[in-house]
Amino acid sequence: MKPRDLNFKMPPEWAEHQRTFIEWPVQESMCWPDCYEEVCRGYAQVAQAIARLEPVIILVNPGEKELAVKLCGPAVEVWEIEHNDAWIRDNGPTFVVNQQGELAGVNWKFNAWGGKYPSWELDDQVAPKVLERLNVPAFNAPFVLEGGSIHVDGEGTLLTTEECLLNRNRNPHLTREQIADLVKEYLDIEKIIWLERGLAGDETDGHIDNIACFARPGTVILQICSDPEDPNYKITQKALAVLENTTDAQGRRLEVVTIEQPPAAYYEGERLTLSYLNFYFVNGGIILPVFGGECTESDHRAEQTLQEVFPDRKIIPVDGMSLIKEGGNVHCITQQMPTGRSAKL
Numbered sequence: 001m002k003p004r005d006l007n008f009k010m011p012p013e014w015a016e017h018q019r020t021f022i023e024w025p026v027q028e029s030m031c032w033p034d035c036y037e038e039v040c041r042g043y044a045q046v047a048q049a050i051a052r053l054e055p056v057i058i059l060v061n062p063g064e065k066e067l068a069v070k071l072c073g074p075a076v077e078v079w080e081i082e083h084n085d086a087w088i089r090d091n092g093p094t095f096v097v098n099q100q101g102e103l104a105g106v107n108w109k110f111n112a113w114g115g116k117y118p119s120w121e122l123d124d125q126v127a128p129k130v131l132e133r134l135n136v137p138a139f140n141a142p143f144v145l146e147g148g149s150i151h152v153d154g155e156g157t158l159l160t161t162e163e164c165l166l167n168r169n170r171n172p173h174l175t176r177e178q179i180a181d182l183v184k185e186y187l188d189i190e191k192i193i194w195l196e197r198g199l200a201g202d203e204t205d206g207h208i209d210n211i212a213c214f215a216r217p218g219t220v221i222l223q224i225c226s227d228p229e230d231p232n233y234k235i236t237q238k239a240l241a242v243l244e245n246t247t248d249a250q251g252r253r254l255e256v257v258t259i260e261q262p263p264a265a266y267y268e269g270e271r272l273t274l275s276y277l278n279f280y281f282v283n284g285g286i287i288l289p290v291f292g293g294e295c296t297e298s299d300h301r302a303e304q305t306l307q308e309v310f311p312d313r314k315i316i317p318v319d320g321m322s323l324i325k326e327g328g329n330v331h332c333i334t335q336q337m338p339t340g341r342s343a344k345l
Helices: 033-051 065-072 123-134 176-187 231-244 293-309 320-324
Strands: 017-023 056-060 077-080 094-097 102-109 138-144 157-161 191-195 212-216 219-224 255-260 280-282 285-290 314-319 334-338
Touching (some): 017 033, 017 280, 033 056, 033 065, 033 285, 033 320, 056 065, 065 077, 094 176, 094 334, 102 123, 123 138, 138 176, 157 212, 176 191, 191 231, 219 231, 255 293, 280 334, 285 320, 293 314
Parallel strands (some): 102 138, 219 255
Antiparallel strands (some): 017 334, 094 102, 212 219
């Protein structure tokens, strides 16, 4: 049985959370291992910010609990669950709920973004271990999918990119139609809105959570680029055209709110994928990555735009520059667990 068969669906990220999960960084898996301490402090800042508004559980590898507790403080709970890398958005469970408020979790197959970073065997076991510890039943999906590649509005519409979800390094045995059907069955989706690509240089092959997300049903936020010389210009212009000329599952034309990307930033000669859209909804707030330095002005504009879009939420800026040196940002390192009680399947 699939989630849709039992009336389970993925709620939107802005729905009430029970808690947030975060995985602690793994130095051996990092692109720049020398940045480990800086990255850990960045993770701790995010955990502390979230813990002001909802419970946080951090998953650590054996032997790392002391450092996580030291940096995060007593406001977070720490579980020992082994993992290869620190991206629970992608290797953790996606929670689904039914009309009775019962919870289950989808356990996607995980292959480290198309086999880019061996090994990933421990990561592929994170979701079932979390669900087992929570005593929440699992739907084991028969295909590869990362949580950062999808965003839902809670009313039947899902945003994704062709670059990622249809990439042959994920599910080479499945057609576009088969992938779409499986996504619809496991998340109870009626319509998929396909953007062609994610941001240039995104090593996840274009996760949606760097370029676009729903703010509410009928409204999408899109990070754009106004410099025709930047590769993100054509990418975001194409995405804007798609969003402005489509409807959602309820037949609504989409309102599109745009946020200008921050100035390009580099580390050791490599361009960093900076995105304000990699923010995270928490109960009553938004955890927003900001980048400082030459990005300070655009940081302020992004914060102002989000405050206008979400007048009832507190915008909480955190240091996104430390996180991006691990390869992602706030949304990538978090996974929400919605309110509800464990289902009895």
